[in-house]
Amino acid sequence: MKKILHLTVFLALIAALAGGALGFANSMTAPVIAENELKAERDTLKVIYDDVPDSAFVVEKENVSKTIQKVFKVEGKGYIFKMKVTGYKDGTSFLVALDKDGKVVDYVAISNGDTQGLGSKVTEKPFREKLQGADALGSEIDEDTITGATVSSKPVIEGIKEAAKYQADHLK
Amino acid sequence: MNRKENFTAGFIRENPVFSLYLGLCSTLAITTTLNNAIGMGVAVIAVLIMSNVIISLIRNITPSEIRIPVYIVIIATLVKVIQMLIKAYAPSLDTALGVFIPLIVVNCIILGRAEAFASKNKVLDSALDGLGMGLGYTVSIIIMSAIRQILATGVISFDNPFNAAQNIFTLRIIPDDFAISMFSQPFGAFCTFACLAAGLAAYKAHKENKAKKLEKEAK
Numbered sequence: 067m068k069k070i071l072h073l074t075v076f077l078a079l080i081a082a083l084a085g086g087a088l089g090f091a092n093s094m095t096a097p098v099i100a101e102n103e104l105k106a107e108r109d110t111l112k113v114i115y116d117d118v119p120d121s122a123f124v125v126e127k128e129n130v131s132k133t134i135q136k137v138f139k140v141e142g143k144g145y146i147f148k149m150k151v152t153g154y155k156d157g158t159s160f161l162v163a164l165d166k167d168g169k170v171v172d173y174v175a176i177s178n179g180d181t182q183g184l185g186s187k188v189t190e191k192p193f194r195e196k197l198q199g200a201d202a203l204g205s206e207i208d209e210d211t212i213t214g215a216t217v218s219s220k221p222v223i224e225g226i227k228e229a230a231k232y233q234a235d236h237l238k
Numbered sequence: 239m240n241r242k243e244n245f246t247a248g249f250i251r252e253n254p255v256f257s258l259y260l261g262l263c264s265t266l267a268i269t270t271t272l273n274n275a276i277g278m279g280v281a282v283i284a285v286l287i288m289s290n291v292i293i294s295l296i297r298n299i300t301p302s303e304i305r306i307p308v309y310i311v312i313i314a315t316l317v318k319v320i321q322m323l324i325k326a327y328a329p330s331l332d333t334a335l336g337v338f339i340p341l342i343v344v345n346c347i348i349l350g351r352a353e354a355f356a357s358k359n360k361v362l363d364s365a366l367d368g369l370g371m372g373l374g375y376t377v378s379i380i381i382m383s384a385i386r387q388i389l390a391t392g393v394i395s396f397d398n399p400f401n402a403a404q405n406i407f408t409l410r411i412i413p414d415d416f417a418i419s420m421f422s423q424p425f426g427a428f429c430t431f432a433c434l435a436a437g438l439a440a441y442k443a444h445k446e447n448k449a450k451k452l453e454k455e456a457k
Contacts, residue, residue: 073304080308084315091319098326106329 114163114172115143126237133225134232144171145237147229151221153178158188158222168203168230188222202230245366248374254347255378256431256438261347264338265379266427272396275383277331279376281324281339283369285316286348290356290368292316297357309352310343317342330402347375378434385430388412390421 122141136148163171175189268274356364392412398404
């Protein structure tokens, strides 16, 4: 009994010390890591609006729904939505920028886990160009943007529509 | 065994990678570029020295029944701290090495040295053993990644790990048309590893034969 107690206390002590050390390291590095991540995120946002300063991008909302991960407000331009939608395998992560009337300003795919050459078309230029300027609240966006790759493209279109609807309902 | 022998053991006689075949998972996976190898090597050296020192310090009070969980908790803590530091100050290295930083925890070199050396020896000897073994591992993966990078891309290059945009040197050795991209794939990793391990084994066998011959002549 005494032996078991000794072992338990010793292991608990080591674990507590380890926890303390980790907490200390975390409190030192967490702000730097958060800053790095924010900078990396801003760099991707700059693909859409390269003419505005860093400070113009403000995180408006986070984890709105399963698909809307983050909403950034861009001073004087509108909103950028960071989205993650399902697909055939890993789904697609993308940014979509909408203007005040719900028109797609730009669409940038971040990652797509679907079949190379078919599902991955949502990451390519023609798909992006087709979306630019489209009215996300109207029906023109519904037209078959990529023939035969609906598993990947449909959720992306649905996601953009959801973002536009959210903007119309909550962000005016 | 004196201190110098103990320190140099990690390079050839007990080289962890090519002689003891330890830590191969990360070795095969990350030796695609010189940057990865140096970053991984430094992280492993840091963890190895610190874990050896701490384990050696507490060797007399650690109950032998729970020594393995204790070692693992210590090693995991050190690795996590190193990972946070890399994430904060060398984010590009973090992206390049990815899951292989947390996997240092299960790198058998570290637990192996803790169990085989640090738990039985004094602090200074353990620190030297950690440095020697860590350098042995680092030199091995640097050689391997240099060979693979040159064969696969024709170029050997090194970027500043704290600022990915700053290139320290780039040297073209093989013209672009003759690079064998297959060497950046797993096949290339196994092939390079096998050749280097065979080379080291041959060298060791040659040395042993020579020693035996000398012994016979002396008799």
